[in-house]
Amino acid sequence: MSTLEFSAAAKERLEWLRTRYPKEHQRALILPVLSMAQREFGWVGPEVVHFVAAQIPVPAIQVEEVATFYTMYNKQPIGRWHLQVCHNLSCSLMGAEIVLEHVEKKLGIARGETTEDGEFTLIGAECLGSCGTAPMMQVNDHYHENLSLQDVDDLLEKLRATPDQEANPADLPFGCGSGPSRALPRDGARLEAGRAVHVPHHGETPVTHEVAERPKEAAGQPVTDAWTPQGMAQ
Amino acid sequence: MTTDSVTLTIDGNSVTVPKGTKVIDAAREAGKNIPHFCYHPGLPVDGNCRMCISDIRTWNPRAEKHMPARRPAVACWVDAEENMQVFTDTPEVKKARASVMEFLLINHPIDCPICDKAGECMLQDYYMLHDRAPSKLREEKVHKPRLVPFGKRIVYNGERCILCSRCTRFTTHVTKTHELGIVNRGDRAIVEVLEGGDFANAYTDNVADICPVGALTKTDFRFKKRVWFLKHTDSVCGGCSRNCNTVVDHDGSEVIRIMPRERAGVNDWWMCNEGRDLYKEHAALARPAATLRIDGLEGGTASSITTWVGEKLAEYKKSDAAAVLVSPWISNEEAWLLSFLLGKLKIGHLDVMTGRTEGALPADDLLHTDDPNPNRAGAIAAGIVPDKKAGKGIDEIKAAIEAGEIEFLLLWGPHFGNDLDPELLSKVATVVQITDEHDAVSDAAAAVLPLRTWAERDGTWTNFEGHTSRFRRSLRPPAGALDGFDLLMQLCAAAGVKSPAKSLRDARKKLKQDPDSDVRAIVDGKFTFPEQSALYRHTSGAREV
Ligand code: SF4
Numbered sequence: 001m002s003t004l005e006f007s008a009a010a011k012e013r014l015e016w017l018r019t020r021y022p023k024e025h026q027r028a029l030i031l032p033v034l035s036m037a038q039r040e041f042g043w044v045g046p047e048v049v050h051f052v053a054a055q056i057p058v059p060a061i062q063v064e065e066v067a068t069f070y071t072m073y074n075k076q077p078i079g080r081w082h083l084q085v086c087h088n089l090s091c092s093l094m095g096a097e098i099v100l101e102h103v104e105k106k107l108g109i110a111r112g113e114t115t116e117d118g119e120f121t122l123i124g125a126e127c128l129g130s131c132g133t134a135p136m137m138q139v140n141d142h143y144h145e146n147l148s149l150q151d152v153d154d155l156l157e158k159l160r161a162t163p164d165q166e167a168n169p170a171d172l173p174f175g176c177g178s179g180p181s182r183a184l185p186r187d188g189a190r191l192e193a194g195r196a197v198h199v200p201h202h203g204e205t206p207v208t209h210e211v212a213e214r215p216k217e218a219a220g221q222p223v224t225d226a227w228t229p230q231g232m233a234q
Numbered sequence: 235m236t237t238d239s240v241t242l243t244i245d246g247n248s249v250t251v252p253k254g255t256k257v258i259d260a261a262r263e264a265g266k267n268i269p270h271f272c273y274h275p276g277l278p279v280d281g282n283c284r285m286c287i288s289d290i291r292t293w294n295p296r297a298e299k300h301m302p303a304r305r306p307a308v309a310c311w312v313d314a315e316e317n318m319q320v321f322t323d324t325p326e327v328k329k330a331r332a333s334v335m336e337f338l339l340i341n342h343p344i345d346c347p348i349c350d351k352a353g354e355c356m357l358q359d360y361y362m363l364h365d366r367a368p369s370k371l372r373e374e375k376v377h378k379p380r381l382v383p384f385g386k387r388i389v390y391n392g393e394r395c396i397l398c399s400r401c402t403r404f405t406t407h408v409t410k411t412h413e414l415g416i417v418n419r420g421d422r423a424i425v426e427v428l429e430g431g432d433f434a435n436a437y438t439d440n441v442a443d444i445c446p447v448g449a450l451t452k453t454d455f456r457f458k459k460r461v462w463f464l465k466h467t468d469s470v471c472g473g474c475s476r477n478c479n480t481v482v483d484h485d486g487s488e489v490i491r492i493m494p495r496e497r498a499g500v501n502d503w504w505m506c507n508e509g510r511d512l513y514k515e516h517a518a519l520a521r522p523a524a525t526l527r528i529d530g531l532e533g534g535t536a537s538s539i540t541t542w543v544g545e546k547l548a549e550y551k552k553s554d555a556a557a558v559l560v561s562p563w564i565s566n567e568e569a570w571l572l573s574f575l576l577g578k579l580k581i582g583h584l585d586v587m588t589g590r591t592e593g594a595l596p597a598d599d600l601l602h603t604d605d606p607n608p609n610r611a612g613a614i615a616a617g618i619v620p621d622k623k624a625g626k627g628i629d630e631i632k633a634a635i636e637a638g639e640i641e642f643l644l645l646w647g648p649h650f651g652n653d654l655d656p657e658l659l660s661k662v663a664t665v666v667q668i669t670d671e672h673d674a675v676s677d678a679a680a681a682v683l684p685l686r687t688w689a690e691r692d693g694t695w696t697n698f699e700g701h702t703s704r705f706r707r708s709l710r711p712p713a714g715a716l717d718g719f720d721l722l723m724q725l726c727a728a729a730g731v732k733s734p735a736k737s738l739r740d741a742r743k744k745l746k747q748d749p750d751s752d753v754r755a756i757v758d759g760k761f762t763f764p765e766q767s768a769l770y771r772h773t774s775g776a777r778e779v
């Protein structure tokens with residue numbers, strides 16, 4: 001049997017999470033419990049998968065399916081700092097490859113590798129939704145944007161010098177929807193980590209899309225090609 | 235019309251189905267096979283392959299017209315509705331279907347020449363029926379693991395897999411053993427057995443049957459035979475009293491594999507691994523030869539020995555010194571004729587033996603029962619029971635043998651070893667053995683008549699729940715092996731008893747047995763499946779008797 005165990009805070013959160021899903025849909029706990037496990041144990045290897053499955057409980061294979069589907073679950077052990085440099089379109093246009101190569105050279109590792117001292121793991125990430133401030137990288141839970149190579153150097157040094165911090169129970173996941181006490185700031189303010197979040201709220205003009213009118217049905221004639229993919233019309 | 239049913243049209247043909255029926259099932263009812271990969275009548279709907287897309291138009295009562303479909307919908311997912319119009323073959327549907335085929339084939343290795351599924355592969359068949367276009371792909375195809383053992387019996391080829399999730403739904407919903415899952419995402423997705431886990435439930439081979447492509451193959455069948463060389467004969471598994479309906483795939487002299495055949499209320503679509511391996515036991519059988527060991531009469535032919543046995547039986551008419559023990563492998567027709575004959579001769583010491591005990595798996599929730607013999611229920615129903623007044627049951631017969639009261643013992647069928655040891659049998663003056671298996675007793679019995687096995691003769695068995703299933707002759711019997719029913723007809727003649735049936739067929743009629751009467755009305759065999767595909771034979775229901 002697995003020797004893993006959740007911290008007291010995580011156990012408490014788990015019990016609270018259970019109440020958030022209907023009895024017959026406890027399977028939905030896989031996502032939040034996995035991410036809780038990742039926070040507690042660093043990565044979700046086979047042992048953690050079985051552990052999470054036993055907590056819910058669901059068959060382990062279902063947890064494995066979820067854990068491997070989402071890239072944000074680490075299937076390998078990672079270093080103390082998880083550097084995820086975005087290399088999708090906007091960031092690439094703004095020099096993400098240069099940033100990536102720079103970090104690689106600086107740390108002496110390739111993408112997907114961890115430094116020998118266990119400090120850093122580097123990966124190239126797909127769009128992290130921060131295109132407006134490209135190039136950017138996510139370090140653990142925090143975004144660092146508008147990066148210059150100098151910023152990167154400073155950041156790496158700062159990270160190295162930062163001691164481990166006590167886990168903050170407030171960081172534990174609340175699952176879908178919002179938690180009871182941690183509603184996001186409503187005014188689109190920046191979160192402390194420097195991540196710009198714009199939270200739409202009531203009273204804001206919703207974005208609307210023009211909806212093209214559908215072809216009219218001719219009298220008696222069914223519209224048969226209404227959904228013929230473009231370029232495939234007869 | 236009740237509110238519990240809805241009437242809709244499929245390509246212009248009206249059909250009425252219960253509410254909640256999926257369009258694809260309604261189409262089956264109307265005799266139309268909508269092409270599909272992920273849909274399987276025995277599994278929950280998943281709707282992932284999109285092959286079943288059709289033009290499905292709902293009736294708008296306010297506008298009093300059918301609403302044109304905005305986009306193709308999947309027939310396996312949409313519920314049939316009152317007044318719905320379904321078109322499965324319009325040019326648009328065909329085009330969309332061809333696109334689905336193209337998509338499914340993008341990364342498919344098309345290694346049909348070395349693929350065991352070729353010839354019964356839905357991807358192949360549907361490509362020929364619905365696509366027939368050359369690949370447009372110029373890039374390197376995606377590579378995935380290709381030789382992954384899933385337990386000892388199944389091999390997985392990730393490149394051939396179309397991720398229809400039939401196999402994972404089988405382990406999730408049918409066996410509920412949860413071994414298989416689809417891991418990773420997009421073009422990296424593969425089916426996997428959880429690390430450290432095993433794929434070893436008693437029903438694993440079914441996943442290879444339902445895999446629409448050659449992604450899951452059975453170690454027992456891999457590279458053994460191209461499927462188009464196989465002959466298919468409807469049969470029944472004798473591995474336990476479930477009587478799973480099967481198809482024996484053979485080449486006339488040798489069984490190559492056994493596959494399940496759809497039979498609602500008996501085995502639905504499945505069968506266990508043990509039942510599939512039964513052919514190996516069959517191939518290894520030591521067959522007896524017709525023998526007579528009576529002073530002055532040695533070395534007769536099968537028919538002269540049969541006559542001798544018949545006359546001997548008649549000699550023991552109304553006698554207390556004769557007993558008959560029958561194996562639960564006897565067919566209903568044979569059991570019926572045998573009990574008729576013995577009734578006429580007033581030989582009342584008659585019972586069914588324990589039969590086979592080796593291979594007894596514990597009964598499980600799915601199919602397997604705890605009696606590893608096919609026809610105990612049928613034999614009893616057909617009259618293999620001690621005579622009501624003075625007949626002895628098996629235990630009393632054994633006691634009578636022990637006491638030296640039995641002079642003539644007829645053993646019908648194999649596997650009596652669990653009831654009678656040779657020492658006990660040595661106390662009987664005349665032992666007649668009619669069997670398909672040569673054993674210790676065959677070396678000592680006064681007369682031995684070789685019988686055809688379940689794979690070599692026709693008959694019906696009745697399972698523990700009273701469903702009767704018919705097996706047909708698949709293999710050429712070895713020279714000299716006798717058909718049980720014919721043999722009994724001869725015994726009747728020799729014993730001077732007029733047989734109540736002219737033929738096996740007649741017997742079945744007199745038995746009032748219609749082995750197919752409880753077969754569900756909707757069976758795959760009725761659908762317009764691509765006829766060149768052997769695959770569908772395995773999902774066909776029982777055919778006409
Ligand atoms: S292995 Fe076969 S049954 Fe399983 S998902 Fe792949 S194609 Fe479907």
Ligand code: SF4
Binds near residue numbers: 472475509
């Ligand atoms: S469950 Fe019984 S009848 Fe069915 S395949 Fe297995 S052994 Fe044969």
Ligand code: FES
Binds near residue numbers: 087088091130
């Ligand atoms: S492309 Fe980098 S954040 Fe979107």
Ligand code: FES
Binds near residue numbers: 270280285
């Ligand atoms: S059969 Fe309907 S989507 Fe696969």
